[in-house]
Amino acid sequence: MKYAIGIDIGGTKIASGIVNEKGDLIQSEVVKSDPSSREKMFEKVVSCVNQLLNHCSIPKQEIYGIGVGVPGKVDIENGIAVFQNNLPWTNFPLVDRLKEALSIENIVIDNDVYMAAYAEWAEAKVKEEHLFAYITISTGISSSFIKGGKFIRGAGFAGELGLIPTYAPGHDKSIERLEQLAAGPALQQKARKVFNDESLMPKDIFAKYENGNGVARDLIDDMVTSFAHGIYMINSLLDPHKIVLGGSIATKNPALLSMIKQKLETYLIDEQKHILDEICISHLGSDQGIIGAGLRPFQMNIENNLG
Numbered sequence: 001m002k003y004a005i006g007i008d009i010g011g012t013k014i015a016s017g018i019v020n021e022k023g024d025l026i027q028s029e030v031v032k033s034d035p036s037s038r039e040k041m042f043e044k045v046v047s048c049v050n051q052l053l054n055h056c057s058i059p060k061q062e063i064y065g066i067g068v069g070v071p072g073k074v075d076i077e078n079g080i081a082v083f084q085n086n087l088p089w090t091n092f093p094l095v096d097r098l099k100e101a102l103s104i105e106n107i108v109i110d111n112d113v114y115m116a117a118y119a120e121w122a123e124a125k126v127k128e129e130h131l132f133a134y135i136t137i138s139t140g141i142s143s144s145f146i147k148g149g150k151f152i153r154g155a156g157f158a159g160e161l162g163l164i165p166t167y168a169p170g171h172d173k174s175i176e177r178l179e180q181l182a183a184g185p186a187l188q189q190k191a192r193k194v195f196n197d198e199s200l201m202p203k204d205i206f207a208k209y210e211n212g213n214g215v216a217r218d219l220i221d222d223m224v225t226s227f228a229h230g231i232y233m234i235n236s237l238l239d240p241h242k243i244v245l246g247g248s249i250a251t252k253n254p255a256l257l258s259m260i261k262q263k264l265e266t267y268l269i270d271e272q273k274h275i276l277d278e279i280c281i282s283h284l285g286s287d288q289g290i291i292g293a294g295l296r297p298f299q300m301n302i303e304n305n306l307g
């Protein structure tokens with residue numbers, strides 16, 4: 001059995017794990033991020049990996065490679081973290097620096113949503129010719145598409161579903177980006193204003209919803225309406241065979257799935273309704289980023305051999 005390390009880098013925490021070639025997460029470590037400077041942030045990444053290696057029974061020389069998921073824009077060919085709005089890295093040569101710090105040569109980098117999507121694609125075991133879509137609903141809204149194990153990247157910025165303009169629910173019918181209507185911070189901002197409570201978090205709003213609060217129900221209904229519109233756009237343009245929903249908003253509130261399907265069904269024509277049976281919520285949870293990153297070195301090796 002071969003093993004690799006997956007690293008999932010975020011603005012608040014860094015997670016790393018040992019992943020085997022079947023996609024099993026063997027062991028993991030989490031450390032708090034330090035975005036106060038680019039070097040301190042990098043040191044935290046190295047520290048997280050070293051802690052993992054020190055605590056696991058697999059020798060470093062048996063590690064096949066490392067996959068790294070980074071938010072924002074990345075240059076996967078040159079291993080550079082180009083721009084991250086929640087990290088102090090601009091054109092940061094992350095792969096070269098990790099090779100030097102960890103003495104491991106086989107290191108690949110990609111956007112964190114793409115890494116999570118790869119884990120979900122591997123778990124879903126869809127047919128080679130089928131198109132797979134992954135959508136994350138969290139602090140932002142983004143998506144990734146895979147066919148035959150390969151990403152559909154476009155010019156390099158494909159999948160930014162949160163940037164798509166859509167109508168805001170209500171009487172004024174204003175047009176806003178989907179992220180401003182259906183992401184976690186958008187829901188939180190609206191709820192704090194309506195309830196006049198600056199301490200409210202998304203989990204509190206969903207708790208109010210579950211307890212039958214009418215205002216919370218209206219807020220979440222608006223969010224779901226907007227999000228279903230975003231899924232409809234993807235479905236109409238690409239007609240994927242399967243859609244998996246991830247991110248904290250989706251995975252921590254599984255009741256959203258039926259609500260989203262109900263809203264989506266009102267948009268779909270009969271020829272499109274097959275997708276209603278192929279939308280599900282991830283059960284990999286917060287580990288998907290580590291798993292996907294850990295699997296990527298194995299897949300890159302297969303692609304290189306085929307090429």
